[in-house]
Amino acid sequence: MESIKVALLGTGVAGGGTFRVLARNQEEITRRAGRGIEISVVGARDPERARTVVGGKVRIESDLLLAATDPAVEIVVELIGGQERARELVLAAIAAGKHVVTANKALLANHGNEIFAAAQAQGVMVAFEAAVAGGIPIIKALREGLSGNRIEWIAGIINGTSNFILSEMREKGLPFAAALAAAKDRGYAEADPSFDIEGIDAAHKLSILSAIAFGIPMQFQKVYTEGITGLTAQDLRYAEELGYRIKLLGIARRNPAGIEMRVHPTLIPKRRLIANVEGVMNAVLVSGDAVGATLYYGAGAGAEPTASAVVADLVDVTRLHTADPENRVPHLAFQPDSLAATPILPMSEVETSYYLRLKVADQPGVLADITRILADRSISIEAFLQKEPNAGDAQVDIVLLTHKTQEKNVDAAIASIEALATVLGQATRIRLEALS
Ligand code: HSE
Numbered sequence: 001m002e003s004i005k006v007a008l009l010g011t012g013v014a015g016g017g018t019f020r021v022l023a024r025n026q027e028e029i030t031r032r033a034g035r036g037i038e039i040s041v042v043g044a045r046d047p048e049r050a051r052t053v054v055g056g057k058v059r060i061e062s063d064l065l066l067a068a069t070d071p072a073v074e075i076v077v078e079l080i081g082g083q084e085r086a087r088e089l090v091l092a093a094i095a096a097g098k099h100v101v102t103a104n105k106a107l108l109a110n111h112g113n114e115i116f117a118a119a120q121a122q123g124v125m126v127a128f129e130a131a132v133a134g135g136i137p138i139i140k141a142l143r144e145g146l147s148g149n150r151i152e153w154i155a156g157i158i159n160g161t162s163n164f165i166l167s168e169m170r171e172k173g174l175p176f177a178a179a180l181a182a183a184k185d186r187g188y189a190e191a192d193p194s195f196d197i198e199g200i201d202a203a204h205k206l207s208i209l210s211a212i213a214f215g216i217p218m219q220f221q222k223v224y225t226e227g228i229t230g231l232t233a234q235d236l237r238y239a240e241e242l243g244y245r246i247k248l249l250g251i252a253r254r255n256p257a258g259i260e261m262r263v264h265p266t267l268i269p270k271r272r273l274i275a276n277v278e279g280v281m282n283a284v285l286v287s288g289d290a291v292g293a294t295l296y297y298g299a300g301a302g303a304e305p306t307a308s309a310v311v312a313d314l315v316d317v318t319r320l321h322t323a324d325p326e327n328r329v330p331h332l333a334f335q336p337d338s339l340a341a342t343p344i345l346p347m348s349e350v351e352t353s354y355y356l357r358l359k360v361a362d363q364p365g366v367l368a369d370i371t372r373i374l375a376d377r378s379i380s381i382e383a384f385l386q387k388e389p390n391a392g393d394a395q396v397d398i399v400l401l402t403h404k405t406q407e408k409n410v411d412a413a414i415a416s417i418e419a420l421a422t423v424l425g426q427a428t429r430i431r432l433e434a435l436s
Contacts, residue, residue, distance in 0.1 A: 003036030005096075006317050007067045009043040009089060010079035011053040014103050014130065017303030018077065018310045019054050029311065033318040038309075041184065043067030043080075043089075057287070064089055069096040075317055077310060080100040087111050092128075094118045099321070103130035103306055103311040106195075109220035114329040123325040126376060127313035132205040132405040133158050133282040135305030136298040142212045142286065143333040149288025151213040153253040155266075155435055158205040160198035160280030160300040161188045162228050162248040165267075167278040170245070171235045171399065176229060188280055188301070198227035199248060199263040206250035210261050213286070213336030214254060219261070222344040226264040235357060237426060238399045239267050242383055244355070246430060247274040257344035262352050267401075267432035273297075274435065285435060293435075348408040353382065356400045356410075358417065362389050366422045367398070373416045374402070377409045388392050389406035395424055 008015055022029065022037060030036045041216045043064035050060050061067040068076050068089045076093035078100060080086055086107045090100050093112075100119070104110070108115070108131055127138045133156065141143040142151070153321045157163050161183050168179035178196065188196075195201040209218040210283045228233030239246050244267035253260040273295055282300030287293045297382050298301040299305035320328050329334060360366045374381060402410070416425045 001035040002032075003038035003313045004075060004321065004430075005073045005315065006075045006077060007039040007041045007043060007070055007073040007093075008039045008077045009064050009067060010049040010081070011042060011301045012081070014081065014310065015079040015182045015304040016053045017080065017307035021304055021307040021311050022314070025311070029315060033106065033315045035318060037314050037318055039069050041071055065092055068093040068098070071291060074100060074321065075099045075101060077314070078104060078107075079310070082107075083107055083110060083247060085114070090115055090126075091118055094122050094124055094220060097124060098120060099317045100127045101127045101128070101310055101317060103128070103310060104205040104271055105131040105201065105208060109207045110311050112208070112218040116336070120336050121329060124210070125317050125320060125328060126331055127317055128208070129313050130306045130309035132208050133284055133296070134160075134298070134300040134302065135308040136212045136282060136284065136296045136300065137309065138209070138284050139212060139297050140312070141294075141296060142209065143329055146286060146288050146294070147333065148293060149290045151254070152287045152289060153251070154209055154213055154284060154286050155274070155433065156206070156209065156284035157247055157274065157282055157381070158209075158250050158284065158300065159196050159202040159248060160197070160282055161193070162202070163277065163282070164188055164280045165197070166231070166236065166248065169233045170240070173233050175233060175238075176231060197229050199225040199339055200227075202248060202250045206252055206263055207285070209250070209270075210252040210259065212333045213252060214259055215332070215338065215340050216259065216333075216342055217339055219344055222261060224262040224264070224347040225352075228265055230428070231265055231430075232428075234397075235355075235430065238357065238385060238397075239355060239430070240270070240354075242385060242399065242401060243268050243270055244268060244432065247275065247277075249433065251433065252428050256344070257349065258345040260345050262347065263432060265430050267430055268435055272435050297426055348406070348411065348435055350407050351404050352407070353404050353432040353434070354402045354410050355430040355432055356402070356414070358398050358400075359424045360371045361422040361424065362396045363396050363422065366420075369420055369422065370398075370400075370417055373413050374400075378403045379403070379406070379409055379413055
């Protein structure tokens with residue numbers, strides 16, 4: 001059978017890796033897909049640079065729109081990143097009847113609903129395994145492997161850069177700024193590192209996972225997002241002393257009133273496997289009603305891990321190309337006319353446990369005032385840690401772990417605690433999940 005023709009847009013890290021993996025594993029991939037997968041045109045803004053990546057044989061087109069709509073091509077692989085240009089190219093490819101494979105999480109989080117609707121109308125596929133957790137086949141696990149389950153919750157380390165920063169801070173006692181510099185030195189951080197450290201990249205990925213897990217539209221704007229910039233090495237150390245590790249988690253949970261979608265630093269018990277995921281690695285825990293908790297671990301970024309996911313999508317699309325469009329796996333795993341309008345819960349309604357660190361005057365009655373404020377809001381204390389003051393110091397750090405309560409109760413308690421004359425500065429609040 002004739003090879004299926006592919007346009008590759010972008011020859012950066014992911015594009016170069018995809019080209020290389022397809023070439024290296026050509027024979028194996030052909031055996032799996034049932035026919036060859038051939039990159040027949042490469043779209044690149046800088047053709048000279050692209051030539052050094054893809055060699056002398058393949059056609060390079062500097063007009064990416066021409067490559068995306070090339071009549072000979074059946075699949076367009078979008079690996080240019082960014083949003084506006086990528087959106088135009090993907091929509092143009094779909095309008096021209098091409099299937100699309102993309103690794104672009106920001107594009108899908110912001111424009112996914114529009115793109116999937118266009119693809120549905122055209123009867124083409126949009127595959128995006130590489131958009132979440134790089135080489136880990138988490139999209140496939142949710143869409144297919146776990147499709148017999150009612151998904152209960154997901155908790156993932158889905159931004160490698162911030163996980164690397166937290167590992168450096170914990171292992172080497174580095175302050176945040178030094179750990180960020182180390183991430184930049186190694187080329188981990190995104191071009192705009194705020195996407196990594198402010199939790200935006202993780203929120204993009206969480207909105208994609210939530211849509212697939214719960215059968216809801218993409219709703220990135222409703223993800224509560226808090227990054228790691230406020231964390232100190234001291235908080236990581238105190239958490240450790242209490243038996244916890246702090247990770248930037250993306251959490252999506254179904255509860256009776258709606259769906260929680262949140263990204264924030266989270267204390268998790270050290271004994272959980274996911275607490276021991278270090279450096280740039282990613283891991284996603286998925287709990288389904290039938291299977292229980294399952295854990296997926298691997299490289300969340302990098303040329304070949306990303307290529308692994310892109311090429312898997314190419315194989316999938318190639319296999320399904322001839323199938324009746326009505327019988328393909330739907331883009332968001334659920335049939336488009338049965339997406340649910342379940343509300344996304346505001347953060348104030350979310351119920352979880354908390355780590356609170358306070359700097360207080362070392363004098364009688366301080367603790368009594370604080371515990372009274374917590375008790376008045378029915379917030380129960382699970383653990384307590386008081387550090388000895390440094391010699392001559394009249395201030396001490398205290399750390400409290402609470403039982404579960406609603407976020408709005410903790411907001412109110414923190415406001416009252418910070419108003420006490422004996423409490424110095426702002427309270428540090430980090431959420432805690434048992435993940436059991
Ligand atoms: N900046 C991302 C990360 C790359 O650190 O995980 C993969 O999306």
